[in-house]
Amino acid sequence: MSPAETLSWPGTYGDEAKARMGFFTDTSICIGCKACEVACKEWNAIPDSPKGFSGKSYDNTLDLGADTWRHVAFVEQRVPADAGGGASLVEAAERGGLAEREGLATYQEGDGVRWLMSSDVCKHCTEAACLEVCPTGALFRTEFGTVVVQEDVCNGCGYCVPACPFGVLDQREGDGRVWKCTLCYDRLKDGKEPACAQACPTSSIQFGEVEELRERAERRLEKLRLAGQDEARLYLADPDDGIGGAGAFFLLLDEPEVYGLPPDPVDTRRDLGSIWAAAGAAALALGAGIAAAALGGRS
Amino acid sequence: MSASGAVRSYYGQPVIKEPVWTPEIPVYLFTGGLGGASAGLAELARLRGNEELARRAWVVALAGVAASPALLVSDLGMPSRFLNMLRMFKVTSPMSVGSWILSASGLATSVATANAMTGHLPRAARFACPAAALLGLPLSTYTAALLSNTAIPVWHESRRLLPFVFAGGAAASAGGTALAVTPDRHAKPARRLAVGGAVAQLAALQLMERSLGEIGEPLKLGPAGMLGKLAKGLTAAGAVTAVAGRGGARAASVAGGVLVTAGALAERWAVFRAGFQSAGDPKYVVGPQRERIERGEARGGSRQVGRRRAVQDPPAARAT
Ligand code: SF4
Numbered sequence: 001m002s003p004a005e006t007l008s009w010p011g012t013y014g015d016e017a018k019a020r021m022g023f024f025t026d027t028s029i030c031i032g033c034k035a036c037e038v039a040c041k042e043w044n045a046i047p048d049s050p051k052g053f054s055g056k057s058y059d060n061t062l063d064l065g066a067d068t069w070r071h072v073a074f075v076e077q078r079v080p081a082d083a084g085g086g087a088s089l090v091e092a093a094e095r096g097g098l099a100e101r102e103g104l105a106t107y108q109e110g111d112g113v114r115w116l117m118s119s120d121v122c123k124h125c126t127e128a129a130c131l132e133v134c135p136t137g138a139l140f141r142t143e144f145g146t147v148v149v150q151e152d153v154c155n156g157c158g159y160c161v162p163a164c165p166f167g168v169l170d171q172r173e174g175d176g177r178v179w180k181c182t183l184c185y186d187r188l189k190d191g192k193e194p195a196c197a198q199a200c201p202t203s204s205i206q207f208g209e210v211e212e213l214r215e216r217a218e219r220r221l222e223k224l225r226l227a228g229q230d231e232a233r234l235y236l237a238d239p240d241d242g243i244g245g246a247g248a249f250f251l252l253l254d255e256p257e258v259y260g261l262p263p264d265p266v267d268t269r270r271d272l273g274s275i276w277a278a279a280g281a282a283a284l285a286l287g288a289g290i291a292a293a294a295l296g297g298r299s
Numbered sequence: 300m301s302a303s304g305a306v307r308s309y310y311g312q313p314v315i316k317e318p319v320w321t322p323e324i325p326v327y328l329f330t331g332g333l334g335g336a337s338a339g340l341a342e343l344a345r346l347r348g349n350e351e352l353a354r355r356a357w358v359v360a361l362a363g364v365a366a367s368p369a370l371l372v373s374d375l376g377m378p379s380r381f382l383n384m385l386r387m388f389k390v391t392s393p394m395s396v397g398s399w400i401l402s403a404s405g406l407a408t409s410v411a412t413a414n415a416m417t418g419h420l421p422r423a424a425r426f427a428c429p430a431a432a433l434l435g436l437p438l439s440t441y442t443a444a445l446l447s448n449t450a451i452p453v454w455h456e457s458r459r460l461l462p463f464v465f466a467g468g469a470a471a472s473a474g475g476t477a478l479a480v481t482p483d484r485h486a487k488p489a490r491r492l493a494v495g496g497a498v499a500q501l502a503a504l505q506l507m508e509r510s511l512g513e514i515g516e517p518l519k520l521g522p523a524g525m526l527g528k529l530a531k532g533l534t535a536a537g538a539v540t541a542v543a544g545r546g547g548a549r550a551a552s553v554a555g556g557v558l559v560t561a562g563a564l565a566e567r568w569a570v571f572r573a574g575f576q577s578a579g580d581p582k583y584v585v586g587p588q589r590e591r592i593e594r595g596e597a598r599g600g601s602r603q604v605g606r607r608r609a610v611q612d613p614p615a616a617r618a619t
Contacts, residue, residue, distance in 0.1 A: 056310045063312060073309060077610040114610065133448060135395035136383040155383040156376020158319040159394050162449040162578060167315040176376020242598035257585045258612065260309030264588040264597045268448050268455060269391055275458045276390075279444040282462030283436035289470050289499065290336060293492035294343035 013143045020145030021188060022247030023197065023205055024213040025119055026220055027259075028232065030204040032058060032117035036070040039199035043184065044069065047172070063260070064120055066172035069181040070196050073259050075116035118259045119196070119205055122147065122168045122181035123236055124247030127267040130160035130169055130180075145210070146183040146247060154178060165243065165265035183247070210247055217251060229253070235261065242266030306589060307612060308581040315450050317578045323370040325571040328442045329564045330370065331401070332469030333476065334363020335435030336496075338408050340473050341415070342432035344488055351485035354415050356477050360431065361412040364405045364438070371401075393445040400441060404434035439469035446574065452584060453577035454570075456514045460507035461570070467503050468563035470496025475537060475563070479556030483547055490541055490552070497538035497559045500566065501531060514587060517576035518569065526569035534562030 049067035057074035138153035156176035184194035197207035236246035341356030389395040407430040414424035447458035474492025537558025544551030
């Protein structure tokens with residue numbers, strides 16, 4: 001499977017298939033402004049979802065769900081002042097020129113704090129469990145290779161909710177149907193970029209053709225590592241991973257679980273063979289058991 | 300899970316979503332198995348000339364498969380759109396496959412039961428009876444595939460044994476219910492099925508819990524753990540009582556039948572609840588994945604190029 005190919009696509013679209021579109025979210029330059037969350041709610045007319053004050057850093061959104069299609073995570077970590085030879089992004093930038101050029105120096109005593117911020121979103125998986133388990137066909141693959149729920153078909157069965165390995169989908173209260181990021185399908189059809197990417201002031205959220213974004217991500221990773229940021233890693237950019245690679249992938253500065261992301265997600269369909277085989281074998285065993293009970297012995 | 304039992308997480312927030320399924324679903328897991336296995340019992344009893352047992356088992360079968368769609372419709376966020384289930388047939392969706400099995404088995408069981416009660420549909424019944432009996436088998440076990448085909452660790456990792464737990468429960472409840480409503484002279488096959496199903500269910504459950512290791516912890520803790528204990532107690536007590544009723548003690552037969560049936564219901568409920576507990580705690584989700592990565596068996600979610608820095612997470616970020 002070529003990196004840009006996704007299950008049942010572009011086959012089902014033939015000539016109408018477009019290049020696969022997606023997001024590269026570079027969390028190393030996310031400033032936690034939540035403009036993406038706001039722009040997404042605005043454009044998609046998503047109901048408000050007040051959860052109150054969480055006490056978890058600046059994050060009162062907490063997760064993705066029916067009414068949150070972008071979610072900015074805030075992680076505060078204590079860093080020993082000498083950790084990694086002082087190779088935080090800021091420090092690297094300083095070492096890279098600022099300090100020398102401007103004659104500035106920064107000092108840190110004892111422990112420091114490092115902030116990780118990251119805007120999470122539906123991954124638009126190449127192998128999308130949500131779409132595969134959907135019994136009505138409400139979830140479908142668009143001509144852009146993205147995964148979208150058709151709200152006029154969804155009957156609220158909820159199967160996609162525990163099937164998604166990222167916990168993206170949820171039922172909307174008082175509505176019963178499931179909702180999630182559409183990668184702004186309507187805007188894409190008009191040749192526009194998704195609202196969140198347009199609103200992002202630091203281009204932490206980059207929108208484009210997945211193949212091109214992957215190259216961009218590799219270059220960015222290379223650059224960060226040359227600058228001494230050797231904790232940087234790409235997440236879901238690999239077509240060989242458990243979901244066949246994502247249409248929306250990330251550059252992270254720590255292990256995925258620190259951001260609330262699964263470190264090694266796998267599409268449940270990969271085990272479908274053994275799942276059906278076991279159910280079939282058990283059905284046969286049940287048949288044998290009933291036969292033994294009914295036909296064995298006397299009457 | 301790491302030896303310390305602690306994994307890193309985002310303020311202990313769940314990584315995956317708990318199901319949105321309502322209590323109708325565990326009841327459906329039960330009624331599907333009860334109806335499905337009862338159809339098999341009814342058909343074989345009929346072939347064996349045991350009309351008394353056959354007629355009763357058909358009625359139970361119909362009750363089970365008739366209750367099932369009602370429960371499913373009631374669980375839907377958009378009940379009016381139940382028929383959307385039959386827009387397509389998708390092998391990748393056990394719910395889709397199950398909807399078709401349930402529809403077909405509902406039809407066949409209705410015809411078979413109508414004929415068993417009235418004798419008016421002999422032609423249709425010739426086909427409907429064996430069809431209902433056969434469809435009842437996957438109807439009893441596909442629900443395990445439905446649960447396993449999710450990202451919920453305790454359900455997904457029990458994919459090889461859960462269908463056998465459900466098959467045992469289906470047999471136990473079908474046998475138990477028939478035993479409770481059939482005069483002793485005609486109830487021998489029902490008693491054998493109830494006891495055999497109860498034993499099979501307990502054995503499969505034991506194997507499953509052992510193979511799951513730490514991933515199976517939710518089956519032992521909290522509400523799921525209590526339901527599980529209840530299920531095992533009811534099932535074991537019911538089987539013993541049913542055996543004791545062999546000599547003609549009617550009360551023992553009725554009690555035994557009711558107990559194993561209740562045990563089968565409680566077991567479905569326990570497995571259902573365990574899924575919520577498994578999804579709700581990031582340690583069950585992240586732990587096994589992190590272990591896979593450390594064993595070098597990862598499927599590559601993140602390219603392991605990053606060096607782990609000596610940072611200290613905020614206290615709440617470590618799930619225990
Ligand atoms: S992240 Fe979840 S909801 Fe989004 S495409 Fe993948 S499986 Fe579906």
